[in-house]
Amino acid sequence: MSIESIKPAPKELEGVVIRFVGDSGDGMQLTGTQFTDTSAMFGNDVSTFPNYPAEIRAPQGSLYGVSGFQVHIGSVEVSTPGDSVDLLVAMNPAGLKTNLYALKKGHTVIVDKDAFTKKNLEKAFYETNPLEDGSLDGYHVIEVDMSTLTKEALKDVDGLDNKTITRSKNMFSLGMVYWMYHRSTEHTIDFFNKKFKSKPELIEANTKVLNAGYYYAETLELISNSYTISPAKMVPGTYRIIMGNTATAWGLLAASEKSGLELFLGSYPITPATDILHELVKHKHFGVKAFQAEDEIAGICSAIGASFAGDLAITTTSGPGLALKGEALGLAMMIELPLVVINVQRGGPSTGLPTKTEQSDLLQAMYGRNGESPVVVIAASTPADCFNYAYEAARLALEHMTPVILLTDGYIANGSAPWKIQSVADMPEIKNRKVTKFTENWHPYKRDAKTLAREWAVPGTSGFEHRVGGLEKDSVTGNVSYVPENHETMTHTRAEKIRLVQNNIPNLKVEFAQQGDLLVVGWGGTYGTLHSAVKQITEEEGFNNIGFVHFNYINPMPKNTEEIFAKFKKIIVCELNSGQFAFILKANFGKFDFQQINKVQGLPFSNDELIQKFKQLL
Amino acid sequence: MEATAVKKYTYKDFVSDQEVRWCPGCDDYVILNSMQKALPEMGVEKENVVFVSGIGCSSRFPYYMNTYGVHSIHGRAPGIATGVKLANPDLSVWIITGDGDATAIGGNHFIHVLRRNINLNIVLFNNEIYGLTKGQFSPTSVVGQKTKSSPYGNTQPPFSPGELALGANARFYARIGGNNPKAMTQIFIEAHRFKGTSLIEVLQNCVIFNDGCYTDVTDKEVKDDKQIYLEHGKPMIFGKNADKGLVLKGLKLEVVTIGENGITEKDILVHDAKEKDPTMHQMLIRLAYPIATGIVRAFDDVTLEEREDELTKKIKAGSKYKKTDDLFFSGETYEVK
Ligand SMILES: Cc1ncc(C[n+]2csc(CCOP(=O)(O)OP(=O)(O)O)c2C)c(N)n1
Ligand code: SF4
Ligand SMILES: [Mg+2]
Numbered sequence: 001m002s003i004e005s006i007k008p009a010p011k012e013l014e015g016v017v018i019r020f021v022g023d024s025g026d027g028m029q030l031t032g033t034q035f036t037d038t039s040a041m042f043g044n045d046v047s048t049f050p051n052y053p054a055e056i057r058a059p060q061g062s063l064y065g066v067s068g069f070q071v072h073i074g075s076v077e078v079s080t081p082g083d084s085v086d087l088l089v090a091m092n093p094a095g096l097k098t099n100l101y102a103l104k105k106g107h108t109v110i111v112d113k114d115a116f117t118k119k120n121l122e123k124a125f126y127e128t129n130p131l132e133d134g135s136l137d138g139y140h141v142i143e144v145d146m147s148t149l150t151k152e153a154l155k156d157v158d159g160l161d162n163k164t165i166t167r168s169k170n171m172f173s174l175g176m177v178y179w180m181y182h183r184s185t186e187h188t189i190d191f192f193n194k195k196f197k198s199k200p201e202l203i204e205a206n207t208k209v210l211n212a213g214y215y216y217a218e219t220l221e222l223i224s225n226s227y228t229i230s231p232a233k234m235v236p237g238t239y240r241i242i243m244g245n246t247a248t249a250w251g252l253l254a255a256s257e258k259s260g261l262e263l264f265l266g267s268y269p270i271t272p273a274t275d276i277l278h279e280l281v282k283h284k285h286f287g288v289k290a291f292q293a294e295d296e297i298a299g300i301c302s303a304i305g306a307s308f309a310g311d312l313a314i315t316t317t318s319g320p321g322l323a324l325k326g327e328a329l330g331l332a333m334m335i336e337l338p339l340v341v342i343n344v345q346r347g348g349p350s351t352g353l354p355t356k357t358e359q360s361d362l363l364q365a366m367y368g369r370n371g372e373s374p375v376v377v378i379a380a381s382t383p384a385d386c387f388n389y390a391y392e393a394a395r396l397a398l399e400h401m402t403p404v405i406l407l408t409d410g411y412i413a414n415g416s417a418p419w420k421i422q423s424v425a426d427m428p429e430i431k432n433r434k435v436t437k438f439t440e441n442w443h444p445y446k447r448d449a450k451t452l453a454r455e456w457a458v459p460g461t462s463g464f465e466h467r468v469g470g471l472e473k474d475s476v477t478g479n480v481s482y483v484p485e486n487h488e489t490m491t492h493t494r495a496e497k498i499r500l501v502q503n504n505i506p507n508l509k510v511e512f513a514q515q516g517d518l519l520v521v522g523w524g525g526t527y528g529t530l531h532s533a534v535k536q537i538t539e540e541e542g543f544n545n546i547g548f549v550h551f552n553y554i555n556p557m558p559k560n561t562e563e564i565f566a567k568f569k570k571i572i573v574c575e576l577n578s579g580q581f582a583f584i585l586k587a588n589f590g591k592f593d594f595q596q597i598n599k600v601q602g603l604p605f606s607n608d609e610l611i612q613k614f615k616q617l618l
Numbered sequence: 619m620e621a622t623a624v625k626k627y628t629y630k631d632f633v634s635d636q637e638v639r640w641c642p643g644c645d646d647y648v649i650l651n652s653m654q655k656a657l658p659e660m661g662v663e664k665e666n667v668v669f670v671s672g673i674g675c676s677s678r679f680p681y682y683m684n685t686y687g688v689h690s691i692h693g694r695a696p697g698i699a700t701g702v703k704l705a706n707p708d709l710s711v712w713i714i715t716g717d718g719d720a721t722a723i724g725g726n727h728f729i730h731v732l733r734r735n736i737n738l739n740i741v742l743f744n745n746e747i748y749g750l751t752k753g754q755f756s757p758t759s760v761v762g763q764k765t766k767s768s769p770y771g772n773t774q775p776p777f778s779p780g781e782l783a784l785g786a787n788a789r790f791y792a793r794i795g796g797n798n799p800k801a802m803t804q805i806f807i808e809a810h811r812f813k814g815t816s817l818i819e820v821l822q823n824c825v826i827f828n829d830g831c832y833t834d835v836t837d838k839e840v841k842d843d844k845q846i847y848l849e850h851g852k853p854m855i856f857g858k859n860a861d862k863g864l865v866l867k868g869l870k871l872e873v874v875t876i877g878e879n880g881i882t883e884k885d886i887l888v889h890d891a892k893e894k895d896p897t898m899h900q901m902l903i904r905l906a907y908p909i910a911t912g913i914v915r916a917f918d919d920v921t922l923e924e925r926e927d928e929l930t931k932k933i934k935a936g937s938k939y940k941k942t943d944d945l946f947f948s949g950e951t952y953e954v955k
Pocket of ligand 1: 715
C-alpha cells in the first residue's frame with residue numbers, strides 16, 4: 001500500500017453504507033450505534049440494521065458468532081440501510097468471510113490484522129490467509145495491527161485488565177472511520193463520560209483508543225481517500241434516532257396520554273417483539289402496567305380483561321405467538337372490546353427464522369381465527385412510523401371498539417432511523433366510547449349508527465352491570481341467542497363494522513408518476529426498499545411512467561384503492577412472502593391483473609433486484 | 619372498597635334476568651344461591667363485582683349474576699381476571715371454573731394465578747367429569763371411572779386440585795361439599811375478605827354424568843362422620859358425636875376417638891390455617907378419611923397488586939418523566955434547521 005504524502009481534498013458523497021463486523025464480543029453494535037448517532041447529529045439522514053447471531057454466546061471466532069451492524073448515511077433522504085457496502089470493517093476472519101460478498105468491488109475493507117491468527121483462520125474455515133493469498137485483490141484493503149496499537153495506546157493507563165484492553169479495540173476502528181468521514185469524536189467521548197461515570201479508568205481507556213484510531217488514520221495517512229457526506233435536507237425540527245420497537249412502544253405511550261387511559265400490556269417474550277415489552281416495563285412513571293404472563297394466551301387474555309375494565313390494552317408478539325392468541329382474539333372480536341395486538345413478524349412457519357424478517361403473517365392476521373372474525377389490520381412501514389401506526393392502532397381500537405392487529409417486522413423493528421419527535425399535543429384526537437350516565441333501555445350491544453361501534457361500560461360504573469361472552473348474542477338485547485337469522489345478522493354486522501373503519505382512515509397517496517404504465521404496490525416494512533427503487537428508476541434513469549403506492553391500512557383498505565389501480569396499465573405487488581397481499585387484492589379487485597414480486601429468504605428486497613424486475617415490465 | 623356507604627343489598631339484587639339452564643338437581647344451583655346470599659354480606663357495591671368464567675356447565679355462572687361478567691374461553695379465565703384486577707384493583711373479582719377448565723386446558727394459568735397471589739377468588743366446581751361436553755373423564759376423575767371417553771374405565775390417575783394448588787404456592791384453599799350451602803356461603807364471604815388469591819373447591823355433584831361421586835362423603839347421613847370441617851384455632855374434631863379427632867403419629871395424621879385409650883381433647887391437633895408452612899395443610903388435603911373441608915389454608919401474604927403499587931409509587935415519585943414529552947425530548951436529540 002503506498003503512502004500518499006499529500007492528502008486530497010475531501011470527496012463529496014451523497015450516501016455511504018458502512019458495515020462493522022466482528023465477533024459477538026467485539027462490540028460491533030456499540031460501534032455502529034455510535035457512528036450512527038454522531039452522523040445524525042451532524043445532520044445526515046441515517047438508516048441502520050443490526051444483524052446479531054441467533055445464539056446468545058456463540059463460540060468465539062466462529063462463523064455463526066459474527067455480529068454486524070450496517071448503517072447507511074446520506075446527504076439526501078435515505079430510506080433503507082442499503083444493499084451493498086462501501087466500507088467494511090472486519091475485526092476478525094469470520095467477519096470478513098461472512099460479509100465480503102456485500103462489499104462493492106474496488107471499495108475499502110479495514111481489517112484487524114492481529115486477529116488473522118492461524119486459530120482464527122481455521123475457525124473461519126480459511127485454508128490460507130486471505131490477506132496474503134490474493135483473494136482480496138480488487139478491493140482496497142487496509143490492514144491495521146489494531147490489537148497491538150490498542151495495547152500500545154493503553155500502556156500508561158493503570159488498572160486495566162487484558163480483557164478490557166482487548167475489548168476496547170472496537171473504538172480504534174471507530175476512531176479511524178470517524179476520521180475517514182470527517183466526524184467529530186466529541187459525541188462518543190461524551191457517551192463514555194456518561195456511561196462510565198463511576199469508572200474513570202474506562203473513560204480514559206476508551207477515549208485514548210478512540211483518539212488513537214482517529215490520529216492513526218490522520219497522521220499516517222494510510223487511507224488514500226477521505227470522504228465527507230454533507231448534511232441531508234430534512235424537515236426542520238428536533239430529531240432523535242429511534243429503533244422501530246421503541247417507536248412502537250412510544251406510540252402506545254402517546255396514545256395512552258392522549259386518550260387519558262392507563263396503558264396495560266400483557267405479553268410473553270418472543271423474538272423480535274420482546275423489545276417492546278422491555279421498553280414499556282421501564283415506564284411505570286407513566287402508570288404503565290406491563291404484565292409478563294405465563295404464555296401468549298395469558299398475555300392476550302390479561303389484555304382482554306384490562307380492556308373490559310377500561311384500560312388501553314395491548315398485547316405484543318411475533319408469528320407463533322399470534323397463532324396461540326387466535327382463540328382469545330376471536331373472543332375480543334366477539335365481545336367487541338378495544339384491543340391492540342402487535343405482531344412483529346419474523347421468518348415462519350413454525351419457529352422458522354426467528355431473527356430474520358418476513359411478511360408472511362398477513363393471512364394469519366386477516367383470517368387466522370375460527371369462524372368469521374374480522375378485525376382491523378394495519379401495518380407500519382418504517383422504524384420511525386411505527387410510532388404513528390402504534391398510535392393509530394390504539395385510536396382505531398378505541399373509536400371502533402374492536403381489536404386492531406398492527407403488523408411490523410424484524411427489519412423495521414430492529415432498524416433505526418431519525419424520528420422527528422412528535423409531541424402528544426400535536427397528535428390527532430382519540431375519542432373513546434366509555435359510558436357514564438345510565439339511560440333506560442341501555443344494553444351492551446347498542447351501536448353507534450355511523451360506526452356500528454358499541455359502547456364501553458366498564459366495571460365500577462353503576463347501572464351498567466352486564467355480561468359479555470363468546471356465545472352468539474341477540475342483536476338487540478345482547479343476551480345469548482341461538483336464533484339462525486340472528487347469527488347471520490350479527491356476522492354481517494361485525495363485518496360491516498370493520499368496513500366502516502374506512503371512513504376514519506386516510507386515502508392512499510401515489511408517489512412518483514400519478515398514472516402510467518406500472519404501479520408498484522407494497523405494504524408494511526418494505527416501504528424503504530420499494531420507494532428507493534422507484535425513485536432511482538424515476539430520477540436517475542428518467543422513467544416517468546412508474547408510480548408507487550404503499551398500504552398501511554389493509555383491513556379495511558382505503559376508499560380510493562380501486563380508483564388508483566385504474567390509473568395504471570400494469571400493477572406489480574411486491575412482498576416478502578409468496579403473495580399473500582396479492583391474494584387479498586385479487587379477491588377484492590378481481591378486474592385488475594396483479595403481477596407479483598415475492599421473496600421468502602428472511603431478507604429484505606435488494607434495490608438491484610427490484611429495479612431489474614420493474615424494468616422488465618416497463 | 620369496603621367503605622361504610624355501601625348500599626344495602628339483598629339476595630335478589632344479584633339475580634340476573636336470565637333463565638338458569640342447568641339440569642334440575644345439579645349442585646351448580648346451590649353454588650349460585652350461596653353466592654347470591656354471600657354477596658350482600660360482603661359490603662361491596664354491585665358495580666364493583668366481576669365474575670369471569672371459562673367454558674363448561676359451571677362457567678355459565680356469570681350470566682346468572684346481576685353484576686359485571688365475562689364468559690370467556692376454555693381455561694383462560696385466570697388471564698382475563700388478572701387483567702381486570704390489575705386494571706382496577708378496587709374490583710372484587712371472581713373466577714368461576716370447572717375441573718376440566720381449571721386443571722386440564724387451563725392448568726398452566728391455574729398454577730400461575732395462584733403463584734402470583736393477586737387478590738381475587740376462584741370457585742372451582744369439581745364434579746370429576748366434563749359436564750358440558752357430555753361426560754368425558756377429567757384430570758380429577760378416578761382410575762376405573764367409566765365415562766363416555768373411558769367406557770372400560772379411566773386409566774389416567776388423577777391429581778387433587780388442593781394439592782396442586784398448594785404446590786403452586788396457593789395462600790388460601792377451602793373445600794366444601796356442593797350440598798352444604800350454609801358453610802359455602804360463609805366460605806365465600808371469608809374468601810372475599812382474605813387478601814390474596816383464594817381457591818374454593820366445591821365437591822359438586824353432576825346428576826347426569828357422574829351422579830353420586832361424592833355421596834359417600836357428602837350425604838346428610840354420613841357427612842359428619844366422613845368429613846372434618848376445619849376452623850382456624852379450633853381442635854380438629856369431627857363425627858356425629860364430636861368424639862373423633864386428628865393427631866399426628868410420625869409423619870401421618872391419625873384418627874383417634876376421644877375417651878378411648880386415654881385420649882382427651884387436649885391431645886387433638888389445633889387447626890392453624892394461617893401457618894406459612896403448608897406441610898400440615900397438604901396432609902389435611904391428602905386425607906381420605908375424614909375428608910377435610912372448610913378453610914384448610916389462609917396464609918396472609920403480600921399480593922401482586924401491593925407489590926406493583928408500591929413500586930409504581932416509588933418510581934413515579936423519583937422520576938423526571940411526568941409527560942411523554944419529557945421522555946421523547948430527553949437524552950440524545952438534535953436540531954435540524
Ligand atoms: C378450546 C376448546 N376446547 C374444547 C372445548 C369443549 N369443552 C367445553 S367445556 C369442556 C369441559 C368442561 O369441563 P369442566 O371444566 O369440568 O366443566 P363442567 O362442564 O364439568 O362444569 C370442553 C372440553 C371448548 N369449548 N374449547
Ligand atoms: S351436565 Fe352435570 S354439571 Fe352440567 S348442568 Fe347437568 S348436572 Fe350440572
Ligand atoms: Mg367438570
